[in-house]
Amino acid sequence: MWLAGNMTIRLFDINESPQKKGGRPKLTYEAAGKRLKIKLASELAIENQNSTPLLLHAANISARKSTENEVIKKSDRTGLLAPSPITPEKAFAFFMENGFTKQQYINVKQLSKQHGCDIYPSYSKIAEEKLKCRPAGIECTENEAKVSMQNLLNHTASRILLMQKEVCEILSDVTQCTLIFSYGFDGSTGHSLYKQKLSIAESQSLDDSLFVTSIIPIKMIDQKQRVIWLNKSPQSIRFCRPLKIAYLKETTSLILEEKENLDNQIKNLDLYVHAFQSNAIFVKFDGHLTLIDGKVLNILTGTNSCQSCPMCGAKPTQLLTTIDFYSKIFVMKPHTDQMPLPAEVVDLLDSPIISPGVGHKNGSTSQNSCAEDTDEENGNDDVSDTFEIELEEEVPDDIEN
Numbered sequence: 001m002w003l004a005g006n007m008t009i010r011l012f013d014i015n016e017s018p019q020k021k022g023g024r025p026k027l028t029y030e031a032a033g034k035r036l037k038i039k040l041a042s043e044l045a046i047e048n049q050n051s052t053p054l055l056l057h058a059a060n061i062s063a064r065k066s067t068e069n070e071v072i073k074k075s076d077r078t079g080l081l082a083p084s085p086i087t088p089e090k091a092f093a094f095f096m097e098n099g100f101t102k103q104q105y106i107n108v109k110q111l112s113k114q115h116g117c118d119i120y121p122s123y124s125k126i127a128e129e130k131l132k133c134r135p136a137g138i139e140c141t142e143n144e145a146k147v148s149m150q151n152l153l154n155h156t157a158s159r160i161l162l163m164q165k166e167v168c169e170i171l172s173d174v175t176q177c178t179l180i181f182s183y184g185f186d187g188s189t190g191h192s193l194y195k196q197k198l199s200i201a202e203s204q205s206l207d208d209s210l211f212v213t214s215i216i217p218i219k220m221i222d223q224k225q226r227v228i229w230l231n232k233s234p235q236s237i238r239f240c241r242p243l244k245i246a247y248l249k250e251t252t253s254l255i256l257e258e259k260e261n262l263d264n265q266i267k268n269l270d271l272y273v274h275a276f277q278s279n280a281i282f283v284k285f286d287g288h289l290t291l292i293d294g295k296v297l298n299i300l301t302g303t304n305s306c307q308s309c310p311m312c313g314a315k316p317t318q319l320l321t322t323i324d325f326y327s328k329i330f331v332m333k334p335h336t337d338q339m340p341l342p343a344e345v346v347d348l349l350d351s352p353i354i355s356p357g358v359g360h361k362n363g364s365t366s367q368n369s370c371a372e373d374t375d376e377e378n379g380n381d382d383v384s385d386t387f388e389i390e391l392e393e394e395v396p397d398d399i400e401n
């Protein structure tokens with residue numbers, strides 16, 4: 001019996017000793033192989049009823065005692081935000097937002113990978129994502145790059161509907177949408193002149209002037225006038241989608257030619273059909289020529305002096321001396337009706353709500369804003385409010401300059 005008792009104590013010792021001596025101390029854990037490490041960790045976890053918060057807290061305390069700050073930071077974060085791979089879309093947005101070059105992106109990816117956080121997708125994924133942001137049918141010649149309005153609008157609509165997928169899911173019965181956009185053109189001069197030998201005519205081959213036609217999506221609404229997407233910063237150049245960029249000087253003939261070209265394209269715009277969950281969403285387009293400056297407006301309305309009102313052609317002296325608001329002087333010029341102005345503007349100009357006194361003030365305000373060209377702050381009466389979009393669009397130009 002005495003011997004047998006001794007035997008049991010020895011067995012107990014054999015069972016306990018490898019755990020007590022080898023399992024707990026840190027050195028042994030660090031020296032252990034991969035499998036033993038897993039075993040030791042799982043044993044510790046089971047011992048504490050797999051309570052993750054407790055173990056994390058314990059790791060924190062023990063790390064603080066052993067002054068391993070790296071571990072503290074790591075275990076602090078694991079509870080809240082574990083590293084997760086970045087989606088190609090998000091990575092591409094990050095890439096564009098910071099104006100990265102390909103090499104810079106690869107370097108950032110490599111550095112984070114070296115520090116144990118391989119979360120960036122490969123550059124080839126970024127390149128794929130970039131291609132998705134490009135409308136089909138871009139034509140390039142040596143002095144211009146352009147895309148048809150139909151292709152650009154189709155692409156814009158498809159990207160907006162893709163982005164607002166959740167909104168379409170919630171509304172569920174979206175079948176017809178209208179994409180409201182503003183468009184226009186402007187020229188800029190005084191760029192560096194490089195000695196480029198272009199094969200086109202000498203007079204046109206100057207690369208110091210640029211003429212850009214662009215569109216800005218403003219709003220997308222469905223058949224019940226519910227807003228699917230709203231451009232919250234219509235003044236931002238971020239939403240400016242170029243239709244044509246050309247090395248051309250802004251001249252009267254070019255402006256009229258471009259206007260005609262855009263009018264034709266808008267007239268022939270087709271519906272865009274977007275496939276959405278076995279259904280189709282039809283998108284029609286509603287464009288407004290509001291992305292223009294005073295110079296273009298005057299040319300399009302045939303106003304020779306920028307002192308005169310571009311809508312009715314009234315001169316400053318006429319605006320000051322005419323008392324009767326219904327005078328023939330204030331009748332809109334015939335071709336201004338043809339301009340695709342927002343309906344509200346036309347309604348307001350026709351409506352008798354405006355009293356003669358206010359009308360007179362309106363006339364002089366529009367004359368002022370025309371003369372000063374960018375002075376939007378004065379426009380706080382009715383007519384100027386309706387011109388808000390037009391005036392706002394001038395801001396990106398100012399930023400660019």
Ligand SMILES: [Zn+2]
Pocket residue numbers: 309310311312313314330363366
């Ligand atoms: Zn007028």
